Each structure stands twice: as structure tokens, then as C-alpha cells.
Amino acid sequence: MVSTSHSKASVKAHHPLYFRDYRYYALARLFVTLGQFSMMIVIGWQTYSTARLTMDTHSAAAQLGFIGLAQFIPVFLLSPFSGWLSDHYDRRRVIMFAVSIQFLSALILGYATAADTISLPVLFSTAVLLGIARCFSGPAFGSMVPRLVPRETMPGAVAFGSMIWQSAMIVGPALGGYVFAALDWGPYALAGTLFLVTLLAVWKIKPLPPLTSSEGARQSQRQILGQIWDGVRYVHSNRLVLGAITLDLMAVLLAGSTALLPIYARDVFHVGAQGLGEMAAAPGIGAALTALIFGMRPPQNNVGNKMLIAVGVFGGATIIFGLTAFMPDSINQQVAMAALFTCGVADMFSVFVRQTLIQIYTPDEMRGRVASFSLIAISASNELGEAESGFLAAAIGPVIAVVAGGVGAIITVILWARLFPEIGQARRFDAIVEPTDHSTSQEIKQ
Incomplete structure (x- = not known):
């Protein structure tokens, strides 16, 4: 649902930044993600480096797995x-919490690092x-995004948010990585400041109460578990949404190599924390450039098959990155950065198509629950993927773990193309989504 104040404006201006609340949303998303990733790269480095003080490479790699878990x-x-x-x-209050x-x-982490009590x-x-x-x-x-912009702006809003x-x-x-190299507790001080700005930006967004009647809200509070189960049933019944969510889950779960970047930075390329930051940024550069292009010209045709191809490319680039451990020192870092860049391009393509399809093909009263199950899949593919990568690296070595993961992602694409033909049949970002039968009928204002 988009407020009627957006109705006339959306005809003249389709860029999401035209809308005031989306601007605050974009600022909040930028700062919270910036703070989160500046912390996580340091947490990974501190975990592996602390473990290496008393453990060998394989045992220290397992600690990266425990962090993901x-x-x-x-x-x-x-x-x-x-x-x-x-x-x-109100989704604003949930975010602020x-x-x-x-x-x-x-x-906590800033104090422990400054006091030299990190463990x-x-x-x-x-x-x-x-x-x-x-x-x-x-x-x-x-x-939140479908409440901030009209439906016709959704693909651009998703692309811009992804960018x-x-x-x-x-x-x-x-x-x-750079701040940590200069001042070990600096990244946490920076992240804390960014989180405070995020809180302010979210507070400036207009209230976003649920699109249900007060009686419906009271009923849903009496039947919380039933409402949650409605979300499970919806995801299970919508083959396109289910296939898109699980494709990302399986591919990144198997081919997620980012958890092992501290091992490559410290023990393969010997580039330290600063080099780790540069390696971790390479996929983001590729992804951001792709999102920038999609923000101006999002894909329109045969989007489902293109998503499958993108996941396959992601797996192939992961294999190349893993094999850089066997390449000459004169080229291994350059090839690794190019492979990570390609991973980012392919991942952004897949993420953009998946997020747009899920947002458009899901009614608003179900979006929070569908987003939560999508989050479980994303977290399983990322954090659980980090755990899987760390444990597998401890068992068979980091290089074999990365290469095997890329092969697994390619196999996943082949299987999902057959198991979920609905993905390939998704030609365009066009859908008429009817509200679920237990909810109040809502109509998107344009």
C-alpha cells in the first residue's frame, strides 16, 4: 500500500528518491549496512587471528564456522x-529495536578491543x-519498501536499495580493514556512530501501522502461531517464491567463499587485514555496478532463466577463486580479485531478480512473514554457509572446500531448473497479486 499522497506524484516521477520516506529509508539502509560490514570483517579477522595464537590452520578455520553458526x-x-x-x-519500531x-x-566489541580483553x-x-x-x-x-513507493516504482526501488x-x-x-590497521577499536566506534544515525533516519519515516483492521489485529494476536503458519503455507504453495528462495539458499550455502577470506588473506596471499578488506570489497564492487545499471535499466524479459544463469556463473567464479591458491604469485591475487568481482556481479543479478519477484508476487499482508522466511534462507546461505565452509575447510582444507562449493552451486542450478520450472517461466516482473482470503482487501494506489 502506498499512501494517496504518492498517487499523483508517482505519475510524474518514478525514481524512488522522489519520495521523502524512501530517502530516509535509503539513508538508514546505507548506514546500518556500512556499520554492519565494517564490524563483520573485523570480527572474522579477530576470530581467526585469535584462534591462530593457539590453534593450527584447520582448527582456526573451524572457529570461523562457529562464528557463522x-x-x-x-x-x-x-x-x-x-x-x-x-x-x-509498526515496522519502524521493529527496526529501531x-x-x-x-x-x-x-x-561491547569496541571496549573489549581497546582494553585488550578480546577473546x-x-x-x-x-x-x-x-x-x-x-x-x-x-x-x-x-x-517496508512497498509501503514507501508506488507499485510501478518497485523494480527501481529494489535495484536502488540493492545498490x-x-x-x-x-x-x-x-x-x-583500513581503520582496524590504524586503530584496532576504531571500526567499532565508527559502526556505533553509524547505528545512531540509522536510528534517527528510521525515526523520521512516517508511521507504518499494519494494513489490517483493529479487530483483525486482535484476532491475529490470539492466533500468533496460526498467522505464522499462514506464512509457511503461502511460501510452500507459491512455487515461484519457494523456488527462488531455496535456489539462493542452496547455491550460496555451498559456494559461499567469503567466510574463508581471512584464511586466504593471512595464509595464502599474506596480505594482512588491509588486504582482507580489499578482497572483501571486490564482490561488492561488481554487485554495486550491476545494481547501478539495473537502477537505470532493470532487466525486463526472461528474468527467471537469467537468474538461473547468474547463479551458475557465481559457482564458476567461485571455482576460479579457489584455484588461485595453485597459481603463480605474479597473477594469483589479480585473478582472485577478478573472480570475486564476477561473483558479485552474478550474485547481484540473482538477488535483484529474486527480491523483485518475491516482493511483487506476494500480497502486502504476507510480506513480513515471507520476508522472514526469505531471511532464514539468506541467513542459512550466508551465516550457515560460513559455518559449513569453516567446518569443511577444517576437514579437507580451505582450497578444496571453496572449489567443491562452486561445483555444488552449478549442480544446484541444473537441479532447480528441473524441480522448479516456474522459475524459468517467470518472464517479466508483472503480476496481479490478490490479497489472501483471510485478510482485508487492499488495493495499490497508483
């Missing part, structure tokens, strides 16, 4: 409830807090 468990347990919360309460937890995490238990504990924060902010941020996210992924890791 610590972030995933709260997302897996709480996301169905957080999605319900986003559908039944989550960002406050991130601010607290930055304070694996402290890192694992704050990873759990960050997982909780992401669990609540993800569905709220993800389901913001990926731009922060470029600057965040690189900035975190």
Missing part, C-alpha cells in the same frame, strides 16, 4: 516470529546478538 541459530529460531511482528506492528542491539554489540567467547556472544538484530531488522527492512546495500558492502569491509 552463532549468527544463524537466532535467525533460524526467531525469524518466523519476527516476520509476524513486522506484519502486525534491532539497530539498538547492533549499537550495543559495537560498544573467542566475547566474539561468539556478540555474534549471537548480531544474529538476533538481523533477525528482526531483515523482515522489517525487506517488507545501496552493495555500495556499503564495498566501503564497509575496506573501511573496516
Whole structure:
């Protein structure tokens, strides 16, 4: 639902930044992501470096797996409830609660680093807090956009939001690495400041109450578990949404190499924390350039098949990155950066198509819950993928783990093309989404 004040304006201006509330949303998304990624790259480095003081490479790699697991468990347990919360309460307040937890995490890690008391238990504990924060902010941020812009602006808004996210992924890791090299507690002070600005920007967005009657809200509070189960049934019944979500889950779960970047930076390329930041920024650069292009000219035709191809390219680039460990020193870092850049391009293509299809093919009263299940899949592919990569690297070595993951992503594309033909049949971002039968009928104003 977009307010009627947007109705006439949207005819004249289709760019999402035309709308005041979307501008505050974009600012909040930029700063919270910038703070998050400037912290996470340092957390990964501190975890691996702290572990290497007393452990060998394989055992230290397993600690990276535990960090990913610590972030995933709260997302897996709480996301169905957080999605319900986003559908039944003001999404701004949900985000502000989550960002406050991130601010607290930055304070804890900043103090522990400055006092030279950083340890694996402290890192694992704050990873759990960050997982909780992401669990609540993800569905709220993800389901907010359709309330801020008209339907015709949605593809551009998704692309622009993705560009913001990926731009922060470029600057965040690189900035975190550079600041950490100069002042070890600096990235956490920076992240805390960014989280405070995020809170202010979200507070400036107009209230976003749920699109249900007061009686319907009271009924849903009496039947919270039933409402959550409605979201499960909707995702399961919509083959396109289910296929798009699980494709990303399986591909990135298998081919997620970013968790092992600290190993490549320290023990393969020997480039330190600053080099780690540059390596982590390479996928973001590719992704941001792709999102910038899509913001001006989003793909329009045969989008489902293009998403499948993009995931296959992602797997192939991951294989090349893994094999750089066997290349001569004169070219291995350059090839690795090119492969990571390609991973970012392919991942952004897939993410853009998936997010747009899910947003457009889901009614507003279900978007929070669908976004929560999408978040579980994303977190499973990212944080659980980090855990899988870390544990697999501990068992068979980091290089074989990366290459095997890329092969697994390509196999996933072949299987999903057959299991979910609805993905290939999704030709355009056009859909007429009817409200679910248990909700109040809503119509998008244009």
C-alpha cells in the first residue's frame, strides 16, 4: 500500500528518491549496512587471528564456522516470529529495536578491543546478538519498501536499495580493514556512530501501522502461531517464491567463499587485514555496478532463466577463486580479485531478480512473514554457509572446500531448473497479486 499522497506524484516521477520516506529509508539502509560490514570483517579477522595464537590452520578455520553458526541459530529460531511482528506492528519500531542491539554489540566489541580483553567467547556472544538484530531488522527492512513507493516504482526501488546495500558492502569491509590497521577499536566506534544515525533516519519515516483492521489485529494476536503458519503455507504453495528462495539458499550455502577470506588473506596471499578488506570489497564492487545499471535499466524479459544463469556463473567464479591458491604469485591475487568481482556481479543479478519477484508476487499482508522466511534462507546461505565452509575447510582444507562449493552451486542450478520450472517461466516482473482470503482487501494506489 502506498499512501494517496504518492498517487499523483508517482505519475510524474518514478525514481524512488522522489519520495521523502524512501530517502530516509535509503539513508538508514546505507548506514546500518556500512556499520554492519565494517564490524563483520573485523570480527572474522579477530576470530581467526585469535584462534591462530593457539590453534593450527584447520582448527582456526573451524572457529570461523562457529562464528557463522552463532549468527544463524537466532535467525533460524526467531525469524518466523519476527516476520509476524513486522506484519502486525509498526515496522519502524521493529527496526529501531534491532539497530539498538547492533549499537550495543559495537560498544561491547569496541571496549573489549581497546582494553585488550578480546577473546573467542566475547566474539561468539556478540555474534549471537548480531544474529538476533538481523533477525528482526531483515523482515522489517525487506517488507517496508512497498509501503514507501508506488507499485510501478518497485523494480527501481529494489535495484536502488540493492545498490545501496552493495555500495556499503564495498566501503564497509575496506573501511573496516583500513581503520582496524590504524586503530584496532576504531571500526567499532565508527559502526556505533553509524547505528545512531540509522536510528534517527528510521525515526523520521512516517508511521507504518499494519494494513489490517483493529479487530483483525486482535484476532491475529490470539492466533500468533496460526498467522505464522499462514506464512509457511503461502511460501510452500507459491512455487515461484519457494523456488527462488531455496535456489539462493542452496547455491550460496555451498559456494559461499567469503567466510574463508581471512584464511586466504593471512595464509595464502599474506596480505594482512588491509588486504582482507580489499578482497572483501571486490564482490561488492561488481554487485554495486550491476545494481547501478539495473537502477537505470532493470532487466525486463526472461528474468527467471537469467537468474538461473547468474547463479551458475557465481559457482564458476567461485571455482576460479579457489584455484588461485595453485597459481603463480605474479597473477594469483589479480585473478582472485577478478573472480570475486564476477561473483558479485552474478550474485547481484540473482538477488535483484529474486527480491523483485518475491516482493511483487506476494500480497502486502504476507510480506513480513515471507520476508522472514526469505531471511532464514539468506541467513542459512550466508551465516550457515560460513559455518559449513569453516567446518569443511577444517576437514579437507580451505582450497578444496571453496572449489567443491562452486561445483555444488552449478549442480544446484541444473537441479532447480528441473524441480522448479516456474522459475524459468517467470518472464517479466508483472503480476496481479490478490490479497489472501483471510485478510482485508487492499488495493495499490497508483
